[in-house]
Amino acid sequence: MLEVKTLKKKYGEFTAVDGISLHINKGEVVGLLGPNGAGKSTTISMIATLFKPNSGEILFEGENIVKNPKVIQPFIGYVPQEIALYETLSGYENLKYFGALYGLSGKAIKEQIQRISKIIGIEDRLKDRVSTYSGGMKRRINIGVGLLHNPKLVIMDEPTVGIDPQSRNHILETVNKLKSEGISVLYTSHYMEEVEAICERIYIMDHGKIIADGTQEALLEQSKIQSGMKLKFEKPVAQIVDQIKAMAWVTQVQILDEYEMIIRSSGNGSSHKDILNALMAMNSGLISFDIQKPDLEQVFLHMTGRGLRD
Structure with missing residues (x-):
């Protein structure tokens, strides 16, 4: 579904991403791990077409999105680490507003909000203002925004930072639901137990390079620990x-x-x-x-x- 080939991104003399390659299959949850400054955020920003690489290819269903970003944009859901919501609006109003940006309206947007609110587990608080939500509830709405247009690939960048255990469990359950629907997920996290629980394969980045990849079992074997x-x-x-x-x-x-x-x-x-x-x-x-x-x-x-x- 998604294939990244020898991707490189430089900022002046600094190489943030240094010739990495990776792939994600349909309906697969893939983890991207690395210490701070490893190049994870730059990598996912390039996949999400927010940054353009200096060289390399990103293929989505065989099409090069570096040359033509519009190929992937209707099919990608990007959930940033930062909360991107309007605090004075309700959860429902936020979802309706962002749904309109995706071109949804009328019955279609109502049905999508109803479906997504069940997936993220927040139906009973949809009519409340976002300013009254806990950090975990805001993150769940943030994820809901990224799912409104039925993406084929969802990128989640640190989606559980600073939230309560109940909301963390809801988010991990959401990822598993997406997988069951055939949606691919690229997941970054600073919590290893999350990656162990939901990711089928894992890429480990350091200093802009992929230094290891594989299933959990394969990585354990490679490490010889x-x-x-x-x-x-x-x-x-x-x-x-x-x-x-x-x-x-x-x-x-x-x-x-x-x-x-x-x-x-x-x-x-x-x-x-x-x-x-x-x-x-x-x-x-x-x-x-x-x-x-x-x-x-x-x-x-x-x-x-x-x-x-x-």
Whole structure:
């Protein structure tokens, strides 16, 4: 459906996006992750035809939208990070106004507002002024605006920043509903748990480049991050740390405090039982343990050297 080929964007001598390529299939939710300044916002702005690249191609259903932006504009829904609503109007009036900009009127706009309000879960507050809404409710209306014209592709740029858990759940449910209707979604977020919950594939950007992509499982495999165990002891770990480091399976020991440590080991988790047996045999004073499987947060930190919110 959407294919980006060797896209590049420069501002003077600074290269914000450096030859990236990606694709989105019909009805697919794709995550675009990166630390601040990685080039995500510039990338999605070019896909949304807000910025023009210096070079590269963006193909929508085979048509080059860099040369002809009007090919994609009627079929794209863009939900910006900033709230773009009229505070003195009601939610309904906002949706009606923006629907008119899309060319909707009469029965068509009423039916669309009714349908969209159910999707975003805000039917009971539509007649209230936006100024009385919580931040989460404003964001839901903001998303509703981007859905009024039945887009084929929706770009969501940090849609859950600074909102309550209930509204966050509504937005994630909205994304899943869009997917079930065959609508594609490009989703950026600083919350890894959201990406893990809704995205089928993920692109990781850093310094203007795509440094990794794939399913969650594929990214975990690419990173080669080993599983670990968080261990708590009744005696100071300094007394046994050398013995633990000498174990054949142990690759890394991280001391958390006087009584706690994290052990990483080879064997993709199969060595955990052997390590625990060895600890019991040496009378280590082990009180508790917690198996820690690698997750996307660790993958991201491993690949970029920075946290997602940095």
